[in-house]
Amino acid sequence: MSISAEVIQNWLVAISLAVTTIVTIVIQIRTNINNQKEFLDKQLIELQRMSFYDPFVEDEKFTKEWIEYKAKYKNGTISDNEKGQFLKYDVYTEMLFNFLKMSCKVYKKEEDLLNYVDFKSWLRNHSECWKNPLQEHSNRDVYGKAICNMVDDWLK
Numbered sequence: 001m002s003i004s005a006e007v008i009q010n011w012l013v014a015i016s017l018a019v020t021t022i023v024t025i026v027i028q029i030r031t032n033i034n035n036q037k038e039f040l041d042k043q044l045i046e047l048q049r050m051s052f053y054d055p056f057v058e059d060e061k062f063t064k065e066w067i068e069y070k071a072k073y074k075n076g077t078i079s080d081n082e083k084g085q086f087l088k089y090d091v092y093t094e095m096l097f098n099f100l101k102m103s104c105k106v107y108k109k110e111e112d113l114l115n116y117v118d119f120k121s122w123l124r125n126h127s128e129c130w131k132n133p134l135q136e137h138s139n140r141d142v143y144g145k146a147i148c149n150m151v152d153d154w155l156k
Contacts, residue, residue, distance in 0.1 A: 036106045043099045044117065050092055056085055057092040058125060066128035073134075093129045096122070100151070101143050110150060120154040127155045 056062045069086045072078035100119055107113040133139050140148050
């Protein structure tokens with residue numbers, strides 16, 4: 001039984017198309033991952049920039065007073081200066097927690113995530129804000145059970 005040249009040619013074309021498709025998909029996946037990592041790096045730089053220009057957002061004395069600032073904000077007794085700092089800090093921590101969520105999508109394993117950024121140490125300074133968000137229960141609603149459980153374990 002002999003195979004005709006046309007059949008062989010059709011098989012070669014099909015194999016060539018399959019290999020080209022697979023290579024293209026692999027390249028697209030790698031490019032997408034690299035783009036995501038580049039975006040994360042830019043987000044990290046922005047968070048660092050914010051903490052450089054407004055160092056109180058990483059000042060342990062300030063971050064430990066989150067509950068008091070939150071109470072003052074809620075009951076309307078917060079001064080204008082405190083309100084400005086409080087709201088900047090709220091935005092900063094929201095960006096930080098969103099950065100964590102985006103990083104988790106790229107770095108699937110906790111070990112890889114922590115090798116990228118030492119979130120465990122970084123988030124400990126913001127534990128009061130994490131445990132007592134401005135909008136009650138918003139962390140679980142926004143970040144999901146898996147991320148919340150991981151952060152809660154880090155804060156123990």
